[in-house]
Amino acid sequence: MTPPFITYSTFHRLGLNVRNLNALLLNTTDDFELHIIDSNSQDGTWDFIKSLSDSRIKSITRLPMNYGPIYALNYNLARRKPDQYFIVLESDVYHYVPDWISRFMKVFDMFPDVGLLGLARSHPYPVYYPEVSLQEKNGVQYLQLMHTEVGNVMDFVPGQCQFLRPELIDLIGYWSEENGYGDAELSLRVTKYTPFKAGYVIDVPIDMIQSVPCESCEGRPWCQLDKVNTTCFNIWKSKHRNESFVLTNGTRKYLECFDELRQGKRTVYCASIHDPDSYKNHLYHMDWALENFDYYANNSN
Structure with a gap:
């Protein structure tokens, strides 16, 4: 089987990127393909990314x-290749166990009806679960999301570390670019x-610490900021x-x-501007x- 595809997104916070990408590459024992995408960081993050050398890094995009x-x-x-599991990993996630991918896969293997898995937010955030139900089979456990309704935006699997089954992706396509609601709309579509x-x-x-003190930051070789102001x-x-x-x-739009x-005017599949065939064959409010893209371009660069 093709190793899972990890998409790792960066947007500034050089110190966190150095800490967490180094941990991912040095400590993870499971196989994966890593694709790093940077959204115009201005703090040395891209220079750090270009310095990385690891055969599991398959692409870097700025x-x-x-x-x-x-x-x-x-x-x-x-x-992503059609048979690949897809992992979303945000820059503020630090994994402590080397076999974290295998632990996700055990749940997928034991529960074939599970399409989307994630993790609760962790320190320094308070751990929060919406209403969930413990599912167990042959010693393998997970917490099943019980309720998702339009407007109940807290009932979702958060996106800092998500794992999607390829058969689910075939059905749902992409995250909705039309409403941009991210994890809340994705969990609702799935369930x-x-x-x-x-x-x-x-x-x-x-x-999920949110910043690294400058004096202990591993990113100092790539940082040219004054660190005072x-x-x-x-x-x-x-930004x-x-x-x-x-x-x-x-x-x-959500x-x-x-x-x-609900009215049957569209299917559960969401198209993407990055996939012309998807919006030729499905409803897509370009x-x-x-x-939505312009909002970020005008306000977050």
């Missing part, structure tokens, strides 16, 4: 602008409109627009997409998607 997380995510999803289940793996410990974390914080995007752009799905 986007000329930050067009938002969904644009970068789907860019790499469009490059309401496909035969697959979604849930949480519970034996993969991580941390400007740090890589401050740049990220000043991070996910919350404001949802408030200003996403809600109306509701309209699911209303179209004007909505372009408006």
